[in-house]
Amino acid sequence: MKAHLTRRYLxxxxxxxHSPEMSADENRATYGKCNNPHxxxxxxxxxxxxxxxxxxxxxxxxxxxxxxxxxxxxxxxxYNLENLNTLQEFAEIVPTTENLCIEIFExxxxxxRPAHLDRVRLEETMLNSFEYTGAAExxx
Amino acid sequence: xxxxTRKAEFSASHYYNNPDFxxxENRRIFGKCNNPNxxxxxxxxxxxxxxxxxxRSGFVVDLKQLKEVMNHEVLDAMDxxxxxxxxxEFFTRIPTTENLAIAVWQxxxxxLQKARLxxxxxxxxxxxxVDFYGEQ
Numbered sequence: 001m002k003a004h005l006t007r008r009y010l011x012x013x014x015x016x017x018h019s020p021e022m023s024a025d026e027n028r029a030t031y032g033k034c035n036n037p038h039x040x041x042x043x044x045x046x047x048x049x050x051x052x053x054x055x056x057x058x059x060x061x062x063x064x065x066x067x068x069x070x071x072x073x074x075x076x077x078x079y080n081l082e083n084l085n086t087l088q089e090f091a092e093i094v095p096t097t098e099n100l101c102i103e104i105f106e107x108x109x110x111x112x113r114p115a116h117l118d119r120v121r122l123e124e125t126m127l128n129s130f131e132y133t134g135a136a137e138x139x140x
Numbered sequence: 141x142x143x144x145t146r147k148a149e150f151s152a153s154h155y156y157n158n159p160d161f162x163x164x165e166n167r168r169i170f171g172k173c174n175n176p177n178x179x180x181x182x183x184x185x186x187x188x189x190x191x192x193x194x195x196r197s198g199f200v201v202d203l204k205q206l207k208e209v210m211n212h213e214v215l216d217a218m219d220x221x222x223x224x225x226x227x228x229e230f231f232t233r234i235p236t237t238e239n240l241a242i243a244v245w246q247x248x249x250x251x252l253q254k255a256r257l258x259x260x261x262x263x264x265x266x267x268x269x270v271d272f273y274g275e276q
Contacts, residue, residue, distance in 0.1 A: 002273075005237070058234065
């Protein structure tokens with residue numbers, strides 16, 4: 001019996017959307033307020049969906065202690081209360097919520113073993129959210 | 141194909157214990173959820189059915205019938221109950237949110253008319269939910 005389990009997490013971070021490949025005018029036209037040089041912050045809501053057969057001994061797809069521990073260690077402690085632009089993974093790519101969503105998916109896909117990763121959904125505000133279910137071929 | 145979702149809420153208590161495990165294993169695997177006196181949640185249930193829109197009624201499903209089936213099969217059986225002791229499925233299965241979603245699916249599947257069950261989603265808390273799409 002396959003079931004899909006989703007857990008929500010909260011973190012807060014700041015970012016500035018700015019591409020070095022665009023002129024100052026293009027950056028302002030593309031990113032608007034998000035191009036403000038001092039950056040701005042969001043309270044992000046992260047949803048991680050994993051799936052697998054329900055273990056007949058435990059009744060679980062995976063032990064939440066394992067999922068929570070992994071997300072805390074590898075995702076929340078990395079991004080919570082940080083300026084995303086200062087992190088190595090955003091040295092060359094713009095820390096849009098699309099790109100952050102893909103980064104988080106890949107962190108989980110590389111390291112989380114107890115269940116299959118289906119989806120990462122990231123809400124930047126109550127009004128917008130992004131989903132990533134993996135590339136057809138792994139990037140790395 | 142149109143998908144229609146109906147929500148309902150119920151409150152129940154449960155605890156996690158596998159009699160095949162030692163007490164130490166049960167405590168290690170299930171943590172606080174192993175407390176035999178149980179603990180409670182306000183569950184939110186979302187039942188999604190799918191079907192074609194009936195050209196005469198404009199409905200995918202008779203909402204009244206869906207509501208009655210959900211009330212009768214799920215809420216009457218589980219609301220304000222201790223799942224381990226009062227709901228037969230959980231006399232032998234552990235009432236995790238995963239197994240709860242499966243049990244709700246099994247209770248509803250044969251009772252619905254016209255529309256087919258697509259998904260059962262059970263929120264244990266606002267931050268944790270399980271989706272079950274039937275045996276795949």
